[in-house]
Amino acid sequence: MNPIRVLVALTVCSIALTSFQTSKEGPAGIEHVIVIGVDGLSPDGIKKAKTPFIQKMIAGGSVKWNVRTVLTSASSQNWASMIMGAGPEQHGIINNDWEMDDHSLPAIVNEADGRFPTIFSVLHKARPDAEIGVVYHWDGFGRLYQKNAVNYDKRFSTEDSTAADFIQYIKTKKPALGFIHLDHVDHAGHHGGHGSAEYYQSVSKADSLVGQILKGIEDAGIMDKTLVILWADHGGIGYGHGGATPQEAEIAGVFYGKSVKKGYEIAQQVYTYDLASTIAFALGIEQPYAWIGRPVKPAFEGLNEPENLWLGEKAVQMPVIFPDRNLYAQAGGLYIDKKPSVKIETKANNGVTRYTTDGTEPDQSSPVYEKEFTVDKTTVVKARSFDEKGNPSQRATAYFRVLNSGSGNGLTATFYPGKELKKLPDFTKTQKETSWTSPEFNMEKERISKLMKAGNESFALRFEGFIQIDKPGKYTFYTQSDDGSKLFINGKEVVDNDGNHGVKEESGSVELKAGKHPIRVEYYNNGGGFWLDAFYKGPGLTKQLIPADKLFIK
Template sequence: MTDMFAKVSCVLAAAFMLSAFVPQPDDKPKGIEHVIVIGVDGLSPDGIKKAETPNIDKMVANGAVKWNVRTVLTSASSQNWASMIMGAGPEQHGIIDNDWELNKHTLPPIAQEADGRFPTIFSILHKARPQAEIGTVYHWGGFGRLFQKNAVNYDKHFSTEDSTATDFIQYIKKKKPVLGFVHFDHVDHAGHHDGHGTKVYYESVTKADSLIGKILAAVNDAGIAEKTLVILWADHGGIGKGHGGATPQEAEIAGVFYGAGVKKGYAIQQQVYTYDLAATIAFALGVEQPYAWTGRPVKPVFKGLDEPRNLWLGEKP
């Protein structure tokens, strides 16, 4: 009996030691030291598919994509940009429309930092890693009111998409940020002025693609391409000359993941929501997200990680 007990103990001990060296599903993705987020206001999946977009096509072919990421409602800018960086929806962060201001709103956040804002990916990364370089460059001034100013090292607003891209490119090359976030607004302008699905709108998407190509080149020139996760995101799509409604054309966007640690040519199966962006960035950089966030990391985009075991895609009639 003693010999049998000893053998069982040895087997269990060996199994425990072996499991300790087997990567666990919740491990941080390997090799990611930088995250660059390219946000394009008003960029619809239709725009990507129908316009000339060689750089985005390259990202999709060599990365992972979800063509129907669901936005929050209403499908307008402030609440969706906020949800992207805050890891939760309007019900949690309280930004319900474009009239929101820090000192003028009706719904307080369910949890807030000292400045009154809901925690963002910028603030939680800054608290976890105070020395990390974090920067934002944005075309739409309204984006700047959504995040904690003391959480970023670099905070710039420019009036054109070209000046925005130029400055962000210089920032990448000079500072090699742990997290860099750029916002472009000209595609949304084209949607409002000429209409979604028009020649002018598709031309604006092609212009965005050219700027994305320059940003990807900057990441390479900075010598950090092999350690950088690049994410392309949008706040909403549109119908005609507007957006804000609850239709797929307005409330679905494309999410593209490219670069370090990402599977190539992968179509994401799990449901993805716009507030999952912040959760995925936190996961990629190994930072614990606040309990107040409702977003979940899009783990299957990363090598070695699978779709959720309980994934349910619905039933066919």
């Protein structure tokens, strides 16, 4: 071959490799990226718990308060999306049951080990000498990435040992990319409930570990060259997560350190898979075409929000109807031989709140809320706030159920011990333990907790009774449950919400005549947090919790 042609070919290859490895538009001076991932950390937790170190990062850096997760809002698919720069549709990790040798949806593109490309493997290919390390608390995180792409790979059983090892790793190796996963906040959410004192205490503990990690970076002498990112996989509601609500599917992203704007709130829409893209951007690495993430450029000095950024209509803060939602309990409540008092608080600045009590949607013609009022029957209260330009908030809804005792209302609830249940058991072949009268289809946590055996949180429940239908027509029934549930009317299955999952809603419809109809809801919990609610809607009835005054023992 002509020597000149060889030289040209080598030069072209060198240019191509260089263009893959570096990017001129990225922020200058970032040599290290440290990612602190906290499982189950919600924006609410950061704002309401004692978090001085995270607040320091926010004040001295950039924050996006409503980073959108992928659905479902569970761990595996979201941790995978973070490090893979893409969603479940691309990488194929669709639930927590995913395993390399057991999954239904293959990745759209695979590396040699069968996994979708991660930020670890992409960085390793572009810069083979780069130090890359991962230390994690939840063992499931370790199955999501290419082991041959990292120099350091450790798993520990506690948050303290995980953080201590990660800090020592930073000091000794000064990695180009270090990633830590902490799991204890998610544990507190499942045990004590999101928004509980236990949950906020766990967030404060995470904050103290963040402070230790920041000090470790300083002690390593690399803070002036380091980008620190705080991220999470999901938030939560009640004792779990997995549903499609803002509380579950929004997290906070915090950027701090070298080349990051100070005290800046990011306007650009951000998604959880943008994390990998941002790391690649910060380190000057070209991301694979298969990734769909985009770097969060406006977090960095000298870089603006996208020119084509469209923020839509102004968001108006939603009002709060009291009693507000508490863990899994819906706003409103059950009142036996009492008349509930309804209080609504307007959160929007200079806003006006309008409400309805007849099931219709509140609009500009609905009554203005001025003072507390009482209701004397089962009522669904809906409210919206409107700003000075008439822009509406999202709708707040509260379910007030009013029941007069002595009318034969209620359901027979029966508890069945279980063991690692993965679907509803055959109740005809399962030994029941105890029964009681429940006013509604709901979980009495204290009662059930006392019935569970130590070390076994798997159980099943069966609710049986009759539902009063006042108007004939088509009725739609819903169950929201964690884990599985089914609803039967007249002995026929109407709703199938079975299987292991986080909080999920399924529905089904049936034609019903006026009168009483047998109704049954079956439920099981595999482990961890548990929840069940049953709703219905029909002729003249807005969607609502099936109220106690329409349920009967006989």
